[in-house]
Amino acid sequence: MFDEAILRQAAALLGSYQARGWRLATAESCTGGLVAGALTEIAGSSAVVERGFVTYSNEAKSALLRVPAPLIAEFGAVSEPVARKMAEGALNNSLADVAVAVTGIAGPGGGSAVKPVGLVHFACARKDGPTQHIERRFGEIGRTPIRLAALKQALDLLEQALHHEP
Template sequence: MITAKALDKRAADLIDTLRRKGLMVATAESCTGGLVAGFLTEIAGSSAVFDRGFVTYSNAAKTEVLGVPADLVAAHGAVSEPVARAMAEGAVRAARTDIAVAVTGIAGPGGGSAEKPIGLVHFAAARRNGPTIHRECRFGDLGRRQVRLESVGVALDLLTEAAGAPT
């Protein structure tokens, strides 16, 4: 189980990497509700590399703010690979940053189903003029807070990977 202290360290390492590479980043968050942005901006000097965070908790916000097609959400559900990819790509466009990470999932305690259980989270990191990478995690029913913290860890790892640094 990841801790907030471990996330602070990973966020600081990522901020250093982004600064060295001259990259700007944005976040597009649903189930984490801004926690990824919060861990990044906890680090002194993060303003040199962090542009903005989008908390798009509702489907309407995903569509209106990030340009995620409503028919994509209707076809696959908000918690899906296609929507995570569209969120990340939409954040890069909207923020005009080099990289963006997206998180969409089911933190619990309710909202899960057999097909999409509690603890299912989809992540994507998009890089301007580069590939969008995706990761799916099934953390299980660890409790809402722990699912969200584990999700921050994966999001930081994906940003590090998208920045071209080893994770």
């Protein structure tokens, strides 16, 4: 289902989290659960993966992750403030130590001049540190390649969380 590089990265990530006694959660929109799927493809992942939220709609972001509807209305679902609130919401509504969030425009439609297809916002929240944010503009490379690139970036962000000091 996932290529070998993703599976190796996921396995290494899970091993590092387990060694620290950390659990993680995912909050996904445009990836539709790919991040959680890649992690749970690894046997023994239940020791680390606490839960995953697939919040594709704005209503789901508000109901499950407590992202304020006025924030979504002001900045749009694909924005830094919403990605940050998604990650923080996943952290606060789980037993996880770290949560990663992904929200973007995978296309082929839905883009604009300001928010083109391929724009993806990522955030990673830790119980003991500040929420990190990354914006990527993958371009119009196709829906599946955008989603797979977002998966890779989310795993990278979870890896970086291991190295940030509070």
